[in-house]
Amino acid sequence: MSSVFFRTLHARFDASGLRGLFTPRKPRNALLRVALGLVGIAILVVLLVVGLFVGAAMVSFGLLRGALRSRGKAAGQQRADALDAEYRVVPKAGQPILR
Numbered sequence: 001m002s003s004v005f006f007r008t009l010h011a012r013f014d015a016s017g018l019r020g021l022f023t024p025r026k027p028r029n030a031l032l033r034v035a036l037g038l039v040g041i042a043i044l045v046v047l048l049v050v051g052l053f054v055g056a057a058m059v060s061f062g063l064l065r066g067a068l069r070s071r072g073k074a075a076g077q078q079r080a081d082a083l084d085a086e087y088r089v090v091p092k093a094g095q096p097i098l099r
Helices: 002-012 016-022 030-072
Strands: none
C-alpha cells in the first residue's frame, strides 16, 4: 500500500520538464566547447586580476592613511586622557624576585 502511494507521489511531483530547462549542457561542437572553456578561463583571470588590484589598493590606502596620521603627531606628545605615572612592583612574601 505505502509503496504504491510513494511511487505515484514521485510521479505526480516529478518536475523533469522544469529540471531540463535550467540544467547547463555542453555544446556538441568541439570548437564551441573549446571557445566556451577559454571564455570561462578568461573570466576567471579577469576576476583574479581585478581582485588583486582592489586588494593592493586597499592595503596601500590603509598604509598611506596610517603614515599620514602618525606624521602629524610629535614623538613626545601624549594623549590628553593618558595618565603619566611611575610604578613599582611589590614582591609577595616568600617568593624570589625575578630580574
